[in-house]
Amino acid sequence: xxxxxxxxxxxxxxxxxxxxxxxxxxxxxxxxxxxxxxxxxxxxxxxxxxxxxxxxxxxxxxxxxxxxxxxxxxxxxxxxxxxxxxxxxxxxxxxxxxxxxxxxxxxxxxxxxxxxxxxxxxxxxxxxxxxxxxxxxxxxxxxxxxxxxxxxxxxxxxxxxxxxxxxxxxxxxxxxxxxxxxxxxxxxxxxxxxxxxxxxxxxxxxxxxxxxxxxxxxxxxxxxxxxxxxxxxxxxxxxxxxxxxxxxxxxxxxxxxxxxxxxxxxxxxxxxxxxxxxxxxxxxxxxxxxxxxxxxxxxxxxxxxxxxxx
Amino acid sequence: xxxxxxxxxxxxxxxxxxxxxxxxxxxxxxxxxxxxxxxxxxxxxxxxxxxxxxxxxxxxxxxxxxxxxxxxxxxxxxxxxxxxxxxxxxxxxxxxxxxxxxxxxxxxxxxxxxxxxxxxxxxxxxxxxxxxxxxxxxxxxxxxxxxxxxxxxxxxxxxxxxxxxxxxxxxxxxxxxxxxxxxxxxxxxxxxxxxxxxxxxxxxxxxxxxxxxxxxxxxxxxxxxxxxxxxxxxxxxxxxxxxxxxxxxxxxxxxxxxxxxxxxxxxxxxxxxxxxxxxxxxxxxxxxxxxxxxxxxxxxxxxxxxxxxxxxxxxxxxxxxxxxxxxxxxxxxxxxxxxxxxxxxxxxxxxxxxxxxxxxxxxxxxxxxx
Numbered sequence: 001x002x003x004x005x006x007x008x009x010x011x012x013x014x015x016x017x018x019x020x021x022x023x024x025x026x027x028x029x030x031x032x033x034x035x036x037x038x039x040x041x042x043x044x045x046x047x048x049x050x051x052x053x054x055x056x057x058x059x060x061x062x063x064x065x066x067x068x069x070x071x072x073x074x075x076x077x078x079x080x081x082x083x084x085x086x087x088x089x090x091x092x093x094x095x096x097x098x099x100x101x102x103x104x105x106x107x108x109x110x111x112x113x114x115x116x117x118x119x120x121x122x123x124x125x126x127x128x129x130x131x132x133x134x135x136x137x138x139x140x141x142x143x144x145x146x147x148x149x150x151x152x153x154x155x156x157x158x159x160x161x162x163x164x165x166x167x168x169x170x171x172x173x174x175x176x177x178x179x180x181x182x183x184x185x186x187x188x189x190x191x192x193x194x195x196x197x198x199x200x201x202x203x204x205x206x207x208x209x210x211x212x213x214x215x216x217x218x219x220x221x222x223x224x225x226x227x228x229x230x231x232x233x234x235x236x237x238x239x240x241x242x243x244x245x246x247x248x249x250x251x252x253x254x255x256x257x258x259x260x261x262x263x264x265x266x267x268x269x270x271x272x273x274x275x276x277x278x279x280x281x282x283x284x285x286x287x288x289x290x291x292x293x294x295x296x297x298x299x300x301x302x303x304x305x306x307x308x309x310x
Numbered sequence: 311x312x313x314x315x316x317x318x319x320x321x322x323x324x325x326x327x328x329x330x331x332x333x334x335x336x337x338x339x340x341x342x343x344x345x346x347x348x349x350x351x352x353x354x355x356x357x358x359x360x361x362x363x364x365x366x367x368x369x370x371x372x373x374x375x376x377x378x379x380x381x382x383x384x385x386x387x388x389x390x391x392x393x394x395x396x397x398x399x400x401x402x403x404x405x406x407x408x409x410x411x412x413x414x415x416x417x418x419x420x421x422x423x424x425x426x427x428x429x430x431x432x433x434x435x436x437x438x439x440x441x442x443x444x445x446x447x448x449x450x451x452x453x454x455x456x457x458x459x460x461x462x463x464x465x466x467x468x469x470x471x472x473x474x475x476x477x478x479x480x481x482x483x484x485x486x487x488x489x490x491x492x493x494x495x496x497x498x499x500x501x502x503x504x505x506x507x508x509x510x511x512x513x514x515x516x517x518x519x520x521x522x523x524x525x526x527x528x529x530x531x532x533x534x535x536x537x538x539x540x541x542x543x544x545x546x547x548x549x550x551x552x553x554x555x556x557x558x559x560x561x562x563x564x565x566x567x568x569x570x571x572x573x574x575x576x577x578x579x580x581x582x583x584x585x586x587x588x589x590x591x592x593x594x595x596x597x598x599x600x601x602x603x604x605x606x607x608x609x610x611x612x613x614x615x616x617x618x619x620x621x622x623x624x625x626x627x628x629x630x631x632x633x634x635x636x637x638x639x640x641x642x643x644x645x646x647x648x649x650x651x652x653x654x655x656x657x658x659x660x661x662x663x664x665x666x667x668x669x670x671x672x673x674x675x676x677x678x679x680x
Contacts, residue, residue: 040472080660089670090663093411093472097610098663102656108649109363219649224480231473270488277477281463288469 009135011255016139017213019251020150021046021205021222025229026236026243027153028201033233034161035194036174036301040096041081043226044103045199049074049206051107054217055114063122067146067207074203075196077103082195086188089305100226108219119215144212146204153201157240170194174299177306187306202226224277231280235287237297246283250276329674336669344669345615345622348662349629355657356650365644373643374636374650384635386521390593391634394419394585394602396627397530398609400537401581403618404574407541408550409557412575414460414475415582416606418453420482422583423590424489425452427597430512430590431494431505441511446529446587453583454576456482461575465568471575479606490597504598514592526588533581538620550574582606603634611659630655 426449637651
């Protein structure tokens with residue numbers, strides 16, 4: 001079998017494209033979790049972002065409004081979560097689940113009138129350079145701005161957490177809210193900000209799905225990607241750079257199943273579709289087995305409410 | 311304590327009229343009253359949403375919550391939907407009480423349905439009193455097997471049970487899809503994605519002629535009684551309660567933590583599996599792609615709304631079951647999208663969690679300081 005180098009390049013490109021929503025949502029959730037908040041509503045925020053982006057694009061025709069509208073929708077829906085968990089001190093897990101159920105319901109309600117409408121084409125950058133270098137140029141050029149943003153985001157996130165003062169504050173709040181509070185940091189404010197930021201990134205991830213990856217609106221179109229994004233955060237042991245690796249692996253699993261079907265590999269299609277979920281479980285087991293390592297990298301106050309009596 | 315009401319304080323100037331005080335102990339009365347408050351707030355917010363969508367709020371709410379259960383058929387449908395919700399929620403309350411976050415009941419239900427459906431298919435051309443008990447048992451075992459995966463991974467590999475149990479939901483649905491399309495599909499079924507019809511001996515008997523409500527409701531009621539007994543009359547129930555409050559205390563008292571984790575998962579898996587049996591041997595009578603309209607996820611809300619109390623869960627399952635029926639009725643009569651049901655379910659949980667604030671804090675009127 002002759003391996004066409006351009007074909008390999010195309011496969012890598014499609015793997016990267018399917019990794020984009022995972023990277024965006026995971027990096028957002030990573031910041032939220034680093035501040036000590038476990039938001040299980042990623043799936044709900046993504047689907048809200050998906051319908052908002054698509055609906056705004058169809059109604060206004062403006063890409064700018066659609067993309068930022070989707071992020072804003074993510075922020076708005078995560079405000080509910082922030083208000084409940086931070087101001088009313090509710091349980092993070094239950095609130096996140098409610099957010100997902102609510103998000104899926106309300107997105108389908110809004111999206112009722114947008115089913116079957118074809119999406120608009122999203123402009124790509126550097127399209128003229130696409131045929132210059134074999135193999136490399138389809139990987140590097142001819143993608144949407146969200147694509148480039150997603151692949152830069154883990155590095156920015158890493159820099160933010162490790163090198164900036166605000167990043168240090170976020171980590172301090174996540175690791176020991178009591179000490180941070182004693183230092184005069186407003187824990188609640190920091191957590192609010194981190195939750196809203198996570199919401200914006202999940203909204204963007206959803207918008208990428210409905211506007212760029214598969215430009216149309218289908219009910220429940222996130223199809224569990226939000227949950228895989230959550231698993232990716234654990235997979236990465238809260239390290240943004242490892243999210244990039246993890247997202248490529250999971251994106252790869254999604255793409256490989258299409259190619260295996262196309263090549264006529266006789267494996268039931270359902271098994272291939274189930275593969276990302278099964279691999280997630282296996283990876284979680286391998287990562288979590290070393291309980292010391294997990295304990296060292298997990299934000300110590302993750303999922304615990306903070307209440308300051310004054 | 312001044313944060314939550316800071317804005318209101320601004321409105322009133324320096325002299326505070328109301329102060330928020332932390333309660334010494336959570337209020338027991340409010341513990342059982344807040345679910346009712348949550349339902350009320352959900353109705354108000356639901357009416358508001360209907361109004362925004364351009365419907366008459368009261369008429370829409372009437373179609374949603376009253377019309378569907380106005381006759382015997384409606385009541386039977388209500389019980390039909392409440393049965394699996396109640397059964398699963400009872401199982402989940404074991405997990406939630408002891409701080410185990412099993413959110414994959416939907417997968418355990420599906421796997422229970424697969425195993426019991428497989429057994430029922432073995433007997434498809436036979437009749438006999440022994441078939442139904444075997445089928446029911448198979449469903450419970452299937453659910454338990456599937457729930458044991460997150461339990462074992464949690465206890466021995468320290469893996470997060472939330473993610474594992476959830477991932478397994480997708481896997482179970484794909485297994486079911488594979489089976490009904492491939493090896494188990496009805497040979498005389500013109501390639502429809504469904505199995506043969508089960509024999510009458512593998513079906514749960516109907517309670518009333520002409521209505522769909524079936525004997526599965528007895529399973530749910532039995533689960534309620536047994537769980538009440540375990541929670542409040544056994545040492546296991548006490549251990550669960552202690553571990554739920556504080557894992558450290560439980561460890562200090564020498565409780566076998568790992569054993570308990572596995573046990574509560576098995577119980578909740580068995581309940582979900584039985585709910586799956588109830589669906590396929592009750593109203594459906596065969597396996598096909600959709601054995602459950604997300605009962606497993608909705609039951610999480612039921613468990614919370616029922617305050618993890620067996621009797622509370624009965625009422626909660628009836629309330630939440632209405633959202634399923636109401637969504638269907640409202641879709642038929644008013645063209646309101648059927649997902650409104652999920653919106654209502656999410657809102658109930660939001661409002662319930664929010665009103666828990668009243669459990670721990672109280673508003674104290676301190677009069678004006680003029």
